[in-house]
Amino acid sequence: MAQNNTNLIENISNYAPWISFFGTCILFLFQNINLTYLFIFIIGFFMNSFINKFLKQIISDKRPIVHNKSAENRMPSGHVQSVFYTLIFLSILLFKNKLKGVEIKIWIGITILLGGLTSYNCIEGGYHTIDQVIVGIVFGNIIGYSFTTII
Numbered sequence: 001m002a003q004n005n006t007n008l009i010e011n012i013s014n015y016a017p018w019i020s021f022f023g024t025c026i027l028f029l030f031q032n033i034n035l036t037y038l039f040i041f042i043i044g045f046f047m048n049s050f051i052n053k054f055l056k057q058i059i060s061d062k063r064p065i066v067h068n069k070s071a072e073n074r075m076p077s078g079h080v081q082s083v084f085y086t087l088i089f090l091s092i093l094l095f096k097n098k099l100k101g102v103e104i105k106i107w108i109g110i111t112i113l114l115g116g117l118t119s120y121n122c123i124e125g126g127y128h129t130i131d132q133v134i135v136g137i138v139f140g141n142i143i144g145y146s147f148t149t150i151i
Contacts, residue, residue, distance in 0.1 A: 009117055009120070009121050010121055010125060012114070012117055012118075012121075013079065013114075013117050013118040013120075013121035013122070014079070016079055016082075016083050016114040016115075016117065016118040017078070017079050017082035017083055017086075019114060020082065020083050020086040020087075020111050020114055021045055021082070021086065023107060023110070023111075024041060024086055024089075024090065024107070024111075025038060025041075025042070027103060027104070027107050028041070031101060031103060031104070033099060034098075036151070037093065037098065037099075037151060040147055040150055040151060041086075041089055041147070043147070044085065044089065044143065044144065044146075044147035045082065045085060045086070047143070047147075048081060048082060048085040048139075048140065048143045048144075049078065049082065051139070051143060052076060052078045052081050052082075052136075052139070053078075055075070055076055055139065056074070056075060056076070056078075059075040059076070059135075060075075074127070074128055074129075074132055075131070075132045075135055076132055076133075076135035076136035076138075076139050077118075077119075077122050077127075077128045077132050077133050077135075077136035078136070079118050079122065079136075080115065080118050080119050080122060080128075080133050080136035080137055080140065081136035081137070081139050081140040081143075082140065083111065083114050083115045083118050083140065084115055084136065084137045084140030084141055084144065085140040085141075085143050085144040086111055086144070087108065087111045087112060087115055087140075087144070088140065088141045088144030088145055088148075089144040089147060089148055090104065090107065090108050090111065091108055092144070092145060092148040093148060093151065094108065096148070096151075098151060115137075119133050119137070
């Protein structure tokens with residue numbers, strides 16, 4: 001049974017960036033939220049991914065020994081950075097009263113859960129070190145905040 005839970009957490013965390021992305025897009029569309037917010041969110045999401053790839057090349061910090069199969073650069077964690085980008089973007093818009101409704105609050109709660117599961121899986125599964133996850137959280141928050149200043 002514990003193996004099934006581990007597989008479920010790993011599967012959720014592997015797809016967490018896309019779950020948070022598409023869930024947010026669908027929420028924006030069905031809630032008739034200003035499409036400018038959606039457009040900025042989408043541009044920011046892909047810029048966040050581009051910045052992550054750029055940071056990995058500059059920082060050049062390798063995967064933990066547990067996953068020595070790949071010598072790719074892993075600092076910062078892209079999965080964590082993407083989920084936290086979405087989380088801070090939505091949270092700030094909610095705080096600024098640009099977003100309203102219980103659905104937004106529920107989705108932010110789900111995104112918090114996705115961020116926690118992804119961070120946990122990255123460390124526990126040996127995909128990233130704690131430092132790599134923390135840097136992913138920090139950069140996701142910085143980039144998410146930066147894109148909300150446009151609105």
